[in-house]
Protein backbone atom coordinates (compact mmCIF):
# COMPACT_ATOMS: atom_id res chain seq x y z
CA UNK A 1 0.00 0.00 0.00
CA UNK A 2 1.29 3.41 -0.84
CA UNK A 3 0.74 6.08 1.80
CA UNK A 4 -1.83 8.79 1.19
CA UNK A 5 0.68 11.50 2.04
CA UNK A 6 4.29 11.42 0.90
CA UNK A 7 6.71 10.66 3.71
CA UNK A 8 9.78 12.88 3.39
CA UNK A 9 13.31 11.66 3.99
CA UNK A 10 14.69 12.84 7.31
CA UNK A 11 17.96 13.07 9.21
CA UNK A 12 16.87 11.73 12.60
CA UNK A 13 20.23 12.47 14.24
CA UNK A 14 23.62 13.42 12.77
CA UNK A 15 24.57 10.50 10.51
CA UNK A 16 21.20 8.74 10.93
CA UNK A 17 19.05 9.04 7.81
CA UNK A 18 15.57 7.64 7.08
CA UNK A 19 14.64 7.24 3.40
CA UNK A 20 11.00 6.09 3.11
CA UNK A 21 10.04 3.80 0.23
CA UNK A 22 13.62 3.32 -0.93
CA UNK A 23 13.12 -0.26 -2.16
CA UNK A 24 10.83 -0.52 -5.14
CA UNK A 25 8.12 -3.23 -5.06
CA UNK A 26 10.06 -5.63 -7.32
CA UNK A 27 13.12 -5.40 -5.08
CA UNK A 28 10.97 -6.03 -2.00
CA UNK A 29 9.58 -9.19 -3.59
CA UNK A 30 13.06 -10.42 -4.57
CA UNK A 31 14.37 -9.83 -1.07
CA UNK A 32 11.42 -11.60 0.56
CA UNK A 33 11.97 -14.62 -1.72
CA UNK A 34 15.68 -14.63 -0.87
CA UNK A 35 14.90 -14.41 2.85
CA UNK A 36 12.62 -17.45 2.58
CA UNK A 37 15.54 -19.47 1.23
CA UNK A 38 18.05 -18.09 3.76
CA UNK A 39 15.64 -18.91 6.61
CA UNK A 40 15.84 -22.63 5.92
CA UNK A 41 19.41 -23.52 4.88
CA UNK A 42 22.26 -23.94 5.57
CA UNK A 43 21.33 -22.43 8.96
CA UNK A 44 17.70 -22.38 10.11
CA UNK A 45 16.26 -19.10 11.35
CA UNK A 46 16.04 -19.10 15.14
CA UNK A 47 15.34 -16.97 18.17
CA UNK A 48 18.77 -16.35 19.66
CA UNK A 49 19.32 -17.12 23.32
CA UNK A 50 20.40 -14.26 25.56
CA UNK A 51 23.01 -14.67 28.30
CA UNK A 52 20.16 -14.66 30.87
CA UNK A 53 18.77 -17.82 29.25
CA UNK A 54 15.73 -16.20 27.67
CA UNK A 55 15.16 -16.24 23.95
CA UNK A 56 14.76 -13.12 21.88
CA UNK A 57 11.26 -12.58 20.46
CA UNK A 58 12.79 -11.74 17.08
CA UNK A 59 13.98 -14.62 14.90
CA UNK A 60 17.29 -14.15 13.09
CA UNK A 61 19.32 -15.77 10.34
CA UNK A 62 22.71 -14.43 9.32
CA UNK A 63 24.78 -14.14 6.14
CA UNK A 64 28.56 -13.82 6.01
CA UNK A 65 29.06 -14.22 9.74
CA UNK A 66 26.83 -15.82 12.35
CA UNK A 67 25.77 -13.56 15.20
CA UNK A 68 24.66 -14.67 18.62
CA UNK A 69 24.51 -12.49 21.72
CA UNK A 70 27.18 -11.09 21.69
CA UNK A 71 29.72 -12.30 19.16
CA UNK A 72 30.35 -13.23 15.54
CA UNK A 73 31.55 -16.64 14.34
CA UNK A 74 31.73 -18.25 10.89
CA UNK A 75 29.70 -21.27 11.99
CA UNK A 76 26.25 -21.26 13.58
CA UNK A 77 27.35 -22.84 16.83
CA UNK A 78 23.94 -22.34 18.50
CA UNK A 79 21.90 -23.35 15.44
CA UNK A 80 23.09 -26.64 13.95
CA UNK A 81 26.77 -25.80 13.57
CA UNK A 82 26.92 -25.22 9.82
CA UNK A 83 28.90 -22.46 8.20
CA UNK A 84 26.59 -19.57 7.35
CA UNK A 85 25.69 -18.68 3.77
CA UNK A 86 27.84 -15.98 2.18
CA UNK A 87 26.59 -12.42 1.91
CA UNK A 88 25.68 -12.22 -1.79
CA UNK A 89 27.35 -9.59 -3.96
CA UNK A 90 23.99 -8.11 -5.02
CA UNK A 91 23.11 -7.43 -1.39
CA UNK A 92 26.45 -5.75 -0.67
CA UNK A 93 25.94 -3.66 -3.81
CA UNK A 94 22.49 -2.66 -2.54
CA UNK A 95 24.19 -1.65 0.71
CA UNK A 96 26.61 0.57 -1.20
CA UNK A 97 23.76 2.24 -3.07
CA UNK A 98 21.98 2.74 0.24
CA UNK A 99 24.99 4.58 1.69
CA UNK A 100 25.30 6.64 -1.50
CA UNK A 101 21.63 7.65 -1.42
CA UNK A 102 21.38 8.23 2.33
CA UNK A 103 24.50 10.39 2.58
CA UNK A 104 24.83 11.68 -0.99
CA UNK A 105 28.47 10.67 -0.72
CA UNK A 106 29.73 8.55 -3.62
CA UNK A 107 33.19 8.13 -2.10
CA UNK A 108 31.86 6.81 1.24
CA UNK A 109 29.64 4.45 -0.71
CA UNK A 110 32.50 3.04 -2.81
CA UNK A 111 34.45 2.25 0.34
CA UNK A 112 31.50 0.50 2.00
CA UNK A 113 32.02 -3.28 2.03
CA UNK A 114 29.53 -4.99 4.36
CA UNK A 115 30.55 -8.54 5.30
CA UNK A 116 27.57 -9.51 7.45
CA UNK A 117 23.81 -9.24 7.20
CA UNK A 118 21.37 -10.05 9.98
CA UNK A 119 17.92 -10.98 8.70
CA UNK A 120 15.34 -10.45 11.43
CA UNK A 121 11.73 -11.59 11.33
CA UNK A 122 9.19 -10.03 13.70
CA UNK A 123 5.75 -11.48 14.33
CA UNK A 124 3.01 -9.29 15.85
CA UNK A 125 4.36 -9.74 19.37
CA UNK A 126 8.08 -9.36 18.67
CA UNK A 127 10.10 -6.45 19.99
CA UNK A 128 13.73 -5.50 20.21
CA UNK A 129 14.94 -3.72 23.35
CA UNK A 130 17.13 -0.64 23.21
CA UNK A 131 20.68 -1.72 22.34
CA UNK A 132 23.82 -0.65 20.51
CA UNK A 133 25.23 -2.57 17.55
CA UNK A 134 28.68 -2.89 19.05
CA UNK A 135 29.90 -6.42 18.38
CA UNK A 136 31.62 -5.12 15.24
CA UNK A 137 35.23 -3.98 15.35
CA UNK A 138 34.71 -1.29 12.73
CA UNK A 139 32.73 1.94 12.68
CA UNK A 140 31.31 1.78 9.15
CA UNK A 141 27.59 2.60 8.89
CA UNK A 142 24.79 0.11 9.48
CA UNK A 143 22.33 -0.15 6.57
CA UNK A 144 18.80 -1.25 7.55
CA UNK A 145 16.09 -2.35 5.10
CA UNK A 146 12.51 -3.04 6.20
CA UNK A 147 9.79 -5.02 4.42
CA UNK A 148 6.29 -6.05 5.52
CA UNK A 149 4.45 -4.63 8.52
CA UNK A 150 5.36 -1.17 9.72
CA UNK A 151 7.12 -0.94 13.08
CA UNK A 152 7.80 1.80 15.57
CA UNK A 153 11.58 2.15 15.65
CA UNK A 154 13.16 4.18 18.44
CA UNK A 155 16.45 5.88 17.66
CA UNK A 156 18.25 7.31 20.66
CA UNK A 157 21.66 8.60 21.60
CA UNK A 158 25.10 7.10 22.18
CA UNK A 159 25.14 7.72 25.96
CA UNK A 160 22.25 5.70 27.36
CA UNK A 161 18.97 3.94 26.57
CA UNK A 162 17.09 6.99 27.77
CA UNK A 163 16.09 10.31 26.20
CA UNK A 164 16.66 12.03 23.92
CA UNK A 165 15.23 9.68 21.33
CA UNK A 166 13.03 9.87 18.27
CA UNK A 167 10.34 7.37 17.29
CA UNK A 168 10.18 6.67 13.57
CA UNK A 169 7.72 4.45 11.71
CA UNK A 170 9.68 2.10 9.46
CA UNK A 171 7.35 0.88 6.72
CA UNK A 172 7.77 -1.62 3.91
CA UNK A 173 10.57 -0.54 1.58
CA UNK A 174 12.12 1.95 3.99
CA UNK A 175 15.86 2.46 4.33
CA UNK A 176 17.53 3.64 7.53
CA UNK A 177 21.29 4.23 7.66
CA UNK A 178 23.16 5.06 10.84
CA UNK A 179 26.83 5.89 10.83
CA UNK A 180 29.28 8.60 11.80
CA UNK A 181 28.33 10.18 15.14
CA UNK A 182 25.22 7.94 15.32
CA UNK A 183 26.93 4.64 14.59
CA UNK A 184 26.83 3.52 18.22
CA UNK A 185 23.50 5.10 19.18
CA UNK A 186 21.01 3.00 21.13
CA UNK A 187 18.00 1.87 19.11
CA UNK A 188 15.19 -0.66 19.29
CA UNK A 189 11.83 -1.78 17.94
CA UNK A 190 8.96 -0.85 20.27
CA UNK A 191 6.22 -2.66 18.39
CA UNK A 192 5.04 -4.00 15.07
CA UNK A 193 1.77 -2.65 13.66
CA UNK A 194 -0.16 -5.71 12.39
CA UNK A 195 -1.96 -5.50 9.07
CA UNK A 196 0.13 -2.64 7.70
CA UNK A 197 2.22 -4.59 5.18
CA UNK A 198 2.00 -4.16 1.41
CA UNK A 199 0.78 -7.61 0.32
CA UNK A 200 2.55 -7.28 -3.05
CA UNK A 201 5.90 -7.75 -1.31
CA UNK A 202 4.99 -11.39 -0.73
CA UNK A 203 5.05 -11.24 3.04
CA UNK A 204 1.54 -11.86 4.34
CA UNK A 205 2.24 -11.17 8.00
CA UNK A 206 5.04 -9.84 10.13
CA UNK A 207 8.04 -7.71 9.42
CA UNK A 208 11.45 -8.39 7.89
CA UNK A 209 14.48 -6.27 8.65
CA UNK A 210 17.92 -6.73 7.15
CA UNK A 211 20.87 -4.91 8.65
CA UNK A 212 24.18 -4.91 6.83
CA UNK A 213 27.33 -4.16 8.76
CA UNK A 214 31.10 -4.29 8.52
CA UNK A 215 32.53 -6.59 11.22
CA UNK A 216 36.16 -5.56 10.81
CA UNK A 217 37.02 -9.23 11.34
CA UNK A 218 38.93 -11.57 9.03
Ligand SMILES: O=C(O)CCC(=O)C(=O)O
Nearest residue numbers: 118120133153189209211
Ligand atom coordinates in the same frame (compact mmCIF):
# COMPACT_ATOMS: atom_id res chain seq x y z
O1 LIG B 1 14.54 -4.35 13.07
C1 LIG B 1 15.10 -3.26 13.06
O2 LIG B 1 14.62 -2.28 12.48
C2 LIG B 1 16.39 -3.07 13.82
C3 LIG B 1 17.20 -4.32 13.97
C4 LIG B 1 18.40 -4.13 14.84
O3 LIG B 1 18.55 -3.13 15.48
C5 LIG B 1 19.44 -5.17 14.90
O4 LIG B 1 19.29 -6.23 14.27
O5 LIG B 1 20.45 -4.95 15.60
Ligand SMILES: [Fe+2]
Nearest residue numbers: 131132133187
Ligand atom coordinates in the same frame (compact mmCIF):
# COMPACT_ATOMS: atom_id res chain seq x y z
FE1 LIG C 1 20.57 -2.99 16.21
